[in-house]
Amino acid sequence: MNISLTVWLITILALLAMIAVDFLIGRKPHEVSLKEAGIWTVVWIALACLFGVGLLVFAGGKQGSEFFAGFITEKSLSVDNLFVFVLIMAKFAVPAKFQQRVLLVGVLIALVLRTLFILAGAAMIENFSWIFYIFGAFLLYTAWKLIKEAREDDETEEEFEENKLLKSLETRFGVADRYHGTKLFVRQHGKRIMTPMLVVILAIGTTDVLFALDSIPAIFGLTQDPYIVFTANAFALMGLRQLYFLIGGLLKKLVHLSYGLSVILGFIGVKLVLHALHESGVHVPEIPTTVSLGVIVAVLAITTVTSLLATRRQREAEKAAGTGSEHAAVGAGTERHEHTDAAQPSRDGDDGAGPRR
Template identity: 55%
Template sequence: MSIPSWVWIVTLVVVVVVFAFDLLVLGRRPHEPSRREVSIALGVYIAAAVLFGLGVWVFSGGQHAGEFFAGWLTEYSLSIDNLFIFLIIMAKFGVPRKYQQFALMVGIVMALVMRGIFILVGAAAINQWSWIFYIFGAFLIYTAVKLAKENIGHGEEDDEDFQENALLRAIEKRFPVTQSWDHGTRLRALENGKRVLTPMAIVVIALGTTDLLFALDSIPAIFGLTQEPYLVLMANVFALMGLRQLYFLLGDLLKRLVYLGLGLAVLLAFIGVKLILHALHENELPFINGGEHVPVWDIPIWFSLGAILVILGVTAIASLARTRGKRRAAARRGEPQD
């Protein structure tokens, strides 16, 4: 897939304009969005992603279109998992509802910039060393096992907490921070003649750095579905574009996706296996099969896309069935429901 320079430039300009417009609007008019507002915006972003995928199909064929859709769905599902942590961060820092959109937007912009750097590094590494797929695959399988262990036996009533990372602790130690939300969406303010960071600054750093940690899983995962940097970038852009709307639209529904963690573990394990099979298929390491390609099945993109849809579908159906069953049981016992 050959992408002309002008397409890259136009794409990046459009992305910057869209995010800049969002930031300016939210910065001037912070508010808690209505369900209608987020539903329309989310519908527009999803429609734009589908149209983009169809455009890839028309201009580059079904193979690349399938890679984009598989990557977009994977990034979207992993991003939904991020929302659990975002909810915890918002609660921990007591972010007023009317400021949460702005906090999410700035955090998402930071995440997109950092993911762009990850994508450039990952693409360069893949072009230079084909054996990097072994590392990506092993890392995803390790992550999948770890995620599955964390979710097995994890009850809905378990309390989760957000632990500040080293960067946040260093910033709070080095710079004075005010605890007042009177400064709204500003990141810095003047208090008692001193420049201080606002709670909004700490929140957006928490959101951005937390998403960066999630990118350690998602970027290798999408490279397991497509090695085209342009498609990798656009899958991430469209996934992050709808993340803010999903946060407000889904709300408590997120708590009903009780098997999401297990579903994502299966998804990451599948992509990890796919990466290792691809690495064996393209093998150049001298200590494996004498440096020759290993005749294994290189999973095609149509199979990957189908597997992703099945995994996510089963996860959603099983989760909703489980929570519905628990609600009915609680109702029969006369217990209050959420």
């Protein structure tokens, strides 16, 4: 799809305007309610759907289906980011009223970095067709790694580890021992140092780069159009902040999400390899975008249902185990009480056989 510079500029300006409105509405630090998060989540999803419908009408069914497939894939992969965001928020003990500001700025940094990844990926695809082999192999490896991690002990406590960039910045500038509102830098003892607010924002933004390593090749497996890749990523990321507050409590219930994402990444990896073989002149079938969209939606739906069922069974099992333990404790206590009464001598007789008063 040939996109003119004017359309690119209009798209970017419209996106910046929406970001500005979002920022102005939430400019005052506050705890985000479920109602607020729900409204803004619906708004961003509705805007993405309107954009996709616009592509269907003005660009054609192929471009529209590619956008929806890419958006749903990026959105589902972004949900996986939320697990790490929770760990980051906990590690840096971010006050609840500052979390929405941290996520807004952090996601903006992530969007800028992803744009650079998209431009680099588009340039490589344009000049090196064999790059699809590398993308496909990487996605298959990532899918296997996700399954391997999902099969590990779920009770293992996860902790966020700062990357080298964060550690070097903390060493270079120093970090204040407490939050100073939304300030990013403060002066202590005549020296300008970073606040924990800046550190956690950088942690959110730079950590997303790791997720972009699999999400960008994944969406290039669905479409090679840089415009669709960029807009799908933008809509997926900009609704991520509200989604964090909306489903934060539900993340622990999505116990099979990693399995679902591994299936999706593996499927797109196979699609990329088939596409690479086709580009090389090998006669192999290619997977249409509409089929890809159906597979992605079906996998996510099945994963969500099985996750909720597994969580409910686990909760019922824990409840039953807890009830059994209480009955056992009560029975043991009763037995000890009866044993003590039987062994205690009577006040009226030496052998305890006489009547009690």
